[in-house]
Amino acid sequence: MFSSQKRLDRAYKTAKIIAFDNTSKFIFFSDCHRGDNSFADDLAHNRNIYFHALQHYSKNGFHYCELGDGDELWENRTFKSIFEAHKNVYMIMKDLYHDNRLDLIWGNHDMVYRKENYVKKHLSTFIYRH
Numbered sequence: 001m002f003s004s005q006k007r008l009d010r011a012y013k014t015a016k017i018i019a020f021d022n023t024s025k026f027i028f029f030s031d032c033h034r035g036d037n038s039f040a041d042d043l044a045h046n047r048n049i050y051f052h053a054l055q056h057y058s059k060n061g062f063h064y065c066e067l068g069d070g071d072e073l074w075e076n077r078t079f080k081s082i083f084e085a086h087k088n089v090y091m092i093m094k095d096l097y098h099d100n101r102l103d104l105i106w107g108n109h110d111m112v113y114r115k116e117n118y119v120k121k122h123l124s125t126f127i128y129r130h
Contacts, residue, residue: 016103018063027057030067033109036076037085043072051088058092058101068107079122 020026032050035041043050057064071082083090096102106113113119 018103020063025057025060025062026065027062028065028067029070031069031107032066033069033072034082034086034089035072036081040075041072041085043086047086047089051092054089054092058096061101063101063103064093064096066104068105069109070104070107071110071113073110073112 033042035043037044037047041047054064071079073079073082076082093102104113113123
C-alpha cells in the first residue's frame with residue numbers, strides 16, 4: 001500500500017467527528033499566519049478586520065475551524081511573541097474552546113502543534129488563564 005494511502009486511511013479512521021444539524025453555523029479560516037506584529041507579520045495589515053470578524057462569529061454562535069498555518073512559527077521562534085501581538089484574538093479563541101466551538105488543524109508553518117507537549121506548554125498558557 002502506498003504511504004499516502006496509509007496516511008489518508010489513518011486520518012479517516014482517527015478524525016474527530018463534529019455533529020451538526022440545520023441550525024449549526026461554522027466558519028473556516030486558513031493561513032492566517034499570525035505573527036509578532038512586525039513588518040514580517042502577514043496578518044498585521046488585516047489584524048483589526050480579522051479580530052472583528054472573529055468576535056462577530058463568536059458572539060453569533062459559530063464554530064470556528066482553523067485549517068492550518070494559523071500561527072507563523074517559521075518566522076517566529078516562540079509562541080509568546082505571537083500571543084502578545086494577538087492577545088485579543090487568543091482570548092476569543094479561549095472562549096470558543098471553553099464553549100467547545102474551536103477546532104484547529106495544524107499546517108506546515110505551525111506543525112509543532114502536532115506535538116502534544118508543545119501544545120500543553122504553549123497553548124495552555126492562554127486557554128487556561130482566567
